[in-house]
Amino acid sequence: MAARPSxxxxxxDPLIRQNPVTLQILGLxxxxxxxxxxxxxxxxxxxxxxxxxxxxALISMIRNHIPxxxxxxxQIVIVASLVIVIDQILQAYLFEISxxxxxxxxxxxxxxxxxxxxxxxxxxxxxxxxxLDALGNGLGYSLALVVxxxxxxxxxxxxxxxxxxxxxxxxGGWFTPLSLMLLAPSGFFLLGGLVWAxxxxxxxxxxxxELLPPDRPEDIA
Amino acid sequence: xxxxxxxxxxxxLLALPNESRTKTLVMAFLVSVICAxxxxxxxxxxxxIQAANRAAEQQARLEALVAGIPGMSELLxxxxxxxxxxxxxxxxxxxxxxxxxxxxxxxxxxxxxxTALTPAQDxxxxxxxxxxxxxxxxxxxxxxxxxxxxxVSGAGYNxxxxxxxxxxxxxxxxxxxxITGQSETPGLGGRVEExxxxxxxxxxxxxxxxxxxxxxxxxxxxxxxxxxxxxxxATRTSNAMTQIMRFWLGPDxxxxxxxxxxxxxx
Numbered sequence: 001m002a003a004r005p006s007x008x009x010x011x012x013d014p015l016i017r018q019n020p021v022t023l024q025i026l027g028l029x030x031x032x033x034x035x036x037x038x039x040x041x042x043x044x045x046x047x048x049x050x051x052x053x054x055x056x057a058l059i060s061m062i063r064n065h066i067p068x069x070x071x072x073x074x075q076i077v078i079v080a081s082l083v084i085v086i087d088q089i090l091q092a093y094l095f096e097i098s099x100x101x102x103x104x105x106x107x108x109x110x111x112x113x114x115x116x117x118x119x120x121x122x123x124x125x126x127x128x129x130x131x132l133d134a135l136g137n138g139l140g141y142s143l144a145l146v147v148x149x150x151x152x153x154x155x156x157x158x159x160x161x162x163x164x165x166x167x168x169x170x171x172g173g174w175f176t177p178l179s180l181m182l183l184a185p186s187g188f189f190l191l192g193g194l195v196w197a198x199x200x201x202x203x204x205x206x207x208x209x210e211l212l213p214p215d216r217p218e219d220i221a
Numbered sequence: 222x223x224x225x226x227x228x229x230x231x232x233x234l235l236a237l238p239n240e241s242r243t244k245t246l247v248m249a250f251l252v253s254v255i256c257a258x259x260x261x262x263x264x265x266x267x268x269x270i271q272a273a274n275r276a277a278e279q280q281a282r283l284e285a286l287v288a289g290i291p292g293m294s295e296l297l298x299x300x301x302x303x304x305x306x307x308x309x310x311x312x313x314x315x316x317x318x319x320x321x322x323x324x325x326x327x328x329x330x331x332x333x334x335x336t337a338l339t340p341a342q343d344x345x346x347x348x349x350x351x352x353x354x355x356x357x358x359x360x361x362x363x364x365x366x367x368x369x370x371x372x373v374s375g376a377g378y379n380x381x382x383x384x385x386x387x388x389x390x391x392x393x394x395x396x397x398x399x400i401t402g403q404s405e406t407p408g409l410g411g412r413v414e415e416x417x418x419x420x421x422x423x424x425x426x427x428x429x430x431x432x433x434x435x436x437x438x439x440x441x442x443x444x445x446x447x448x449x450x451x452x453x454x455a456t457r458t459s460n461a462m463t464q465i466m467r468f469w470l471g472p473d474x475x476x477x478x479x480x481x482x483x484x485x486x487x
Contacts, residue, residue, distance in 0.1 A: 036407050040407060065239065065244070065248060067239045067241075067248055070245055070248070070249055074248065074252050077252055077253065077256050081256035081257075084260045084263065084264075085259055085260060085263040089263065089267065092267040092270040092271050092274070095271075095275075095278065099278075103380075170417075182454065183409070
């Protein structure tokens with residue numbers, strides 16, 4: 001990037017073109033863990049976006065004074081403190097939701113996405129742009145989560161945002177829920193499928209293979 | 222070092238190169254102090270609200286449990302609509318004389334009021350068991366005990382599971398179960414909270430004629446009057462529920478208390 005990208009592209013690039021989950025492959029653990037239903041995916045997205053924006057702002061503000069030798073630990077301490085504070089606020093004012101998210105809120109600390117953005121962007125940009133970038137990435141993460149969450153909830157429970165789309169057999173309908181959709185492996189399958197679909201539509205996202213197979217296998221021997 | 226004006230000292234510090242050792246140490250110290258203040262501040266300020274939330278939720282679940290048991294609303298109305306709370310001494314199976322619900326929390330701070338469990342006894346993965354527990358009694362007509370509510374807890378797959386078991390007057394028929402706290406995997410083990418699963422508990426038997434606790438969460442559909450259906454994809458959580466129920470309704474849990482109730486001591 002030779003020229004400084006415009007604010008608009010900083011905000012919108014991470015939505016699809018530079019999506020943190022499908023292109024940067026960051027923050028996958030939580031993306032797999034909380035996507036069993038759309039509601040938890042949305043709450044988790046909101047919490048992560050909040051942490052991302054706040055940590056980007058804080059780190060960007062002190063970016064010129066972070067000593068290089070301890071920069072990672074300074075960033076992670078700030079992120080971890082923010083996560084604890086947000087977790088406490090959720091437990092105090094949004095108790096129901098915090099019960100449903102259980103441990104995953106505290107695990108935002110270890111979400112590679114947060115550290116990835118502070119390390120690669122906030123450390124070199126003024127607070128306004130850093131927050132914009134963080135917001136864009138948060139929204140990109142949310143988009144990926146909601147897509148996977150929708151598929152999993154729709155086929156795993158026959159509902160979307162707790163609204164029954166397919167009548168399940170238990171309730172006298174025709175739809176047999178796919179329990180696999182509620183298990184972690186289906187998150188992997190769907191995410192893989194999503195990455196594949198996106199890279200077929202946008203071929204520039206595909207990476208060059210790091211190792212080329214030999215043209216003729218007998219050459220190895 | 223002669224200049225002691227904090228403002229100039231601060232400016233000098235900021236002007237230091239980022240690689241300097243002094244600046245590294247001071248920055249590390251400042252970041253830790255500020256973060257520590259933010260974290261402890263949030264915890265301390267918000268703790269009363271969180272405690273109130275938890276207490277309200279416990280109360281709501283208790284009420285939902287009682288209300289969900291068939292015929293219980295009428296019983297509650299005739300009993301004056303309230304439950305009596307009793308602290309019992311688990312070892313002796315009697316009401317505790319010196320501990321009241323108000324002083325229970327303080328009593329449990331004292332490690333002398335806990336009993337260590339041997340691995341063979343420790344079905345629920347607790348490590349140690351309090352000697353006192355708060356139970357709720359519901360009396361019907363003629364002051365006869367119609368229902369007891371027993372708080373139970375134990376190790377689940379991701380963390381502790383807390384629940385309240387309601388037993389009918391024979392102390393052998395489950396009248397209902399309410400999960401009051403769990404951190405199992407959402408969508409899998411977390412389904413222990415679902416009303417559809419909990420609805421199987423009413424009517425399930427606890428122990429056979431010889432007094433051995435037979436209750437179990439089955440692998441798959443329930444096969445006997447002592448079993449409820451297992452949860453698909455959550456074998457560890459299902460097993461944990463079996464062990465928690467077996468421990469607390471067995472001789473090392475509420476066993477002595479349940480015998481005392483059967484003897485008519487309550």
